[in-house]
Amino acid sequence: MIQVRELKKHFGPKVAVNGISFTVERGEVLGFLGPNGAGKSTTMRMVTGFIPPTDGSITIGGHDMLEDPIPAKRLIGYLPENAPSYTDMSVQAFLEFSGELRGLSGDGLKRAVGRAIEMCFLENVRHQSVETLSKGYRHRTCFAQSIIHDPDVLILDEPTDGLDPNQKHEVRTLIRRMGEKKAIIFSTHILEEVEAVCSRAVIIDRGSIVANGTPRELKLRSEQAGAVTLRLVDGNAAEVSAKVRQVAGVDRVTVVSERPLAVRAFPQKNAGSDDVARAIGELAFKERWALQGLQVEEGRLDEVFRSITLPDTKKK
Amino acid sequence: MTNILTIAKRELRGYFSSPVAFVFIVIFLLLAGFFTFMVAGFFQRGEASLTTFFTWHPWLYLFLVPAVGMRMWSEERRQGTIELLLTMPITPWQAITGKFLASWVVVGIALALTFPVVMTVNHLGNPDNGVILGGYIGSFLMAGAYLAITAMTSAMTRNQVVSFIVAVVLSLFLILAGYPPVTNMLVSWASPWLVDGIAAFSVMTHFESIQKGVLDSRDLLYFLSVIGFCLFTTSIIIRAHRAG
Numbered sequence: 006m007i008q009v010r011e012l013k014k015h016f017g018p019k020v021a022v023n024g025i026s027f028t029v030e031r032g033e034v035l036g037f038l039g040p041n042g043a044g045k046s047t048t049m050r051m052v053t054g055f056i057p058p059t060d061g062s063i064t065i066g067g068h069d070m071l072e073d074p075i076p077a078k079r080l081i082g083y084l085p086e087n088a089p090s091y092t093d094m095s096v097q098a099f100l101e102f103s104g105e106l107r108g109l110s111g112d113g114l115k116r117a118v119g120r121a122i123e124m125c126f127l128e129n130v131r132h133q134s135v136e137t138l139s140k141g142y143r144h145r146t147c148f149a150q151s152i153i154h155d156p157d158v159l160i161l162d163e164p165t166d167g168l169d170p171n172q173k174h175e176v177r178t179l180i181r182r183m184g185e186k187k188a189i190i191f192s193t194h195i196l197e198e199v200e201a202v203c204s205r206a207v208i209i210d211r212g213s214i215v216a217n218g219t220p221r222e223l224k225l226r227s228e229q230a231g232a233v234t235l236r237l238v239d240g241n242a243a244e245v246s247a248k249v250r251q252v253a254g255v256d257r258v259t260v261v262s263e264r265p266l267a268v269r270a271f272p273q274k275n276a277g278s279d280d281v282a283r284a285i286g287e288l289a290f291k292e293r294w295a296l297q298g299l300q301v302e303e304g305r306l307d308e309v310f311r312s313i314t315l316p317d318t319k320k321k
Numbered sequence: 322m323t324n325i326l327t328i329a330k331r332e333l334r335g336y337f338s339s340p341v342a343f344v345f346i347v348i349f350l351l352l353a354g355f356f357t358f359m360v361a362g363f364f365q366r367g368e369a370s371l372t373t374f375f376t377w378h379p380w381l382y383l384f385l386v387p388a389v390g391m392r393m394w395s396e397e398r399r400q401g402t403i404e405l406l407l408t409m410p411i412t413p414w415q416a417i418t419g420k421f422l423a424s425w426v427v428v429g430i431a432l433a434l435t436f437p438v439v440m441t442v443n444h445l446g447n448p449d450n451g452v453i454l455g456g457y458i459g460s461f462l463m464a465g466a467y468l469a470i471t472a473m474t475s476a477m478t479r480n481q482v483v484s485f486i487v488a489v490v491l492s493l494f495l496i497l498a499g500y501p502p503v504t505n506m507l508v509s510w511a512s513p514w515l516v517d518g519i520a521a522f523s524v525m526t527h528f529e530s531i532q533k534g535v536l537d538s539r540d541l542l543y544f545l546s547v548i549g550f551c552l553f554t555t556s557i558i559i560r561a562h563r564a565g
Binding site for chain 2: 014016017050053054055056057074075076078079081083085086087089090091092093094098102103105106107108134147150
């Protein structure tokens with residue numbers, strides 16, 4: 006549904022986006038990750054046709070955004086950063102206005118507004134003016150505007166920003182549910198959100214895509230990925246880690262915490278994590294350690310994120 | 322066309338849900354009445370015409386019209402709603418036209434509400450109603466020209482005050498270029514054709530000629546081209562702003 010090729014954007018001498026390419030198909034939820042100022046919002050603004058790219062092409066459902074913007078825009082629902090809305094209108098009037106510009110009218114419009122209000126939990130503020138609403142409600146009003154015409158493509162710039170944990174959860178559930186039938190791009194700072202919602206994620210840093218994959222694949226890039234963590238109710242850190250180091254296939258051992266005791270064994274390059282875990286389990290059984298847990302680490306997205314986007318501290 | 326109407330409708334609702342439209346209409350009516358009857362001496366002149374009424378319009382509009390139009394685009398930029406509006410499946414032209422028409426309707430309503438002055442003059446004597454109609458058409462077109470200028474200045478900035486001041490200054494130029502005290506001064510050192518050429522760019526020149534009851538195509542063309550030019554410039558400014 007969304008095809009972006011070699012997208013570039015220069016603001017004067019500053020390069021905001023430097024050759025980004027990706028595609029999103031129906032049924033996919035693509036997460037945009039990256040530090041502030043990495044070019045996430047600029048990319049989304051270009052994809053939605055708000056700002057023209059310096060170079061590159063954008064195709065939405067077969068329509069070229071630059072050559073033929075109207076049919077391309079018709080397929081998109083867009084939630085801009087900071088969720089702007091016309092504050093002098095009531096929630097209902099604002100949604101009707103958006104629906105009319107999207108080509109809805111009469112009964113169809115009425116149904117669409119009702120459905121969006123229901124999906125975004127706006128029923129009890131329906132006739133209130135947007136001005137008087139709290140941030141969370143304003144955000145959801147703008148979100149409702151983006152789904153009013155049941156678009157095939159949804160582009161959401163930080164859709165959960167400024168929401169309380171319950172609202173975050175609701176919005177995530179909504180995105181995941183809609184992601185089954187639509188092509189969705191959304192950006193976020195919250196890494197757990199990516200794991201909860203996205204089928205695929207890209208990490209953008211200084212205008213380029215620096216990592217691309219499913220959340221699971223990205224996590225495997227983490228240093229911790231594949232390490233085996235052993236947790237004991239009590240025990241001597243030095244003694245336990247010395248013994249774990251003897252286990253076949255273990256490269257090195259670090260002590261995560263003293264009490265309760267947790268040590269982490271990093272397998273050698275050619276050793277499988279599962280084999281190491283099994284061997285450590287046998288060791289614990291033999292030594293009669295009071296075992297609390299034994300776990301193969303999946304890796305952590307925040308670690309991957311940091312190691313990719315912080316070049317200064319990257320270990321060589 | 323539907324899109325233009327949808328946008329114009331929303332804008333109108335915006336004008337009337339805030340005090341902007343009401344304040345404008347009330348102040349316009351009060352000032353128009355004050356200048357016509359108190360300053361220009363409508364009754365003392367003893368003639369059945371609305372010259373004393375229309376003479377003041379270029380000056381009244383100078384401050385009131387930019388106040389109506391100053392939020393047109395600057396507010397969209399400040400609130401960020403311009404991003405919503407321009408990612409809708411509409412052309413920028415439809416948005417520009419819709420917004421402009423809505424503000425023009427607000428001024429039109431204010432102008433229409435001056436109808437008691439027409440009734441008064443008809444009650445007191447036998448005015449030439451064709452001339453009066455001409456005056457209204459000219460006044461409305463002039464307001465449109467000021468509004469188009471304000472649309473342009475409001476697209477330049479997210480600050481309404483800046484947009485107001487720049488619009489007032491630009492409009493003032495258009496008045497002064499044909500204002501007799503200024504043209505008389507120019508005549509003393511510039512050649513007459515140059516003074517006439519400059520005066521041809523003034524709203525005063527064209528408003529006065531329409532006010533005489535002669536609906537010349539040149540005057541119509543003048544106002545429509547000022548409106549067209551300013552709205553076209555608005556679209557260029559908006560495009561440049563988006564391109565960054």
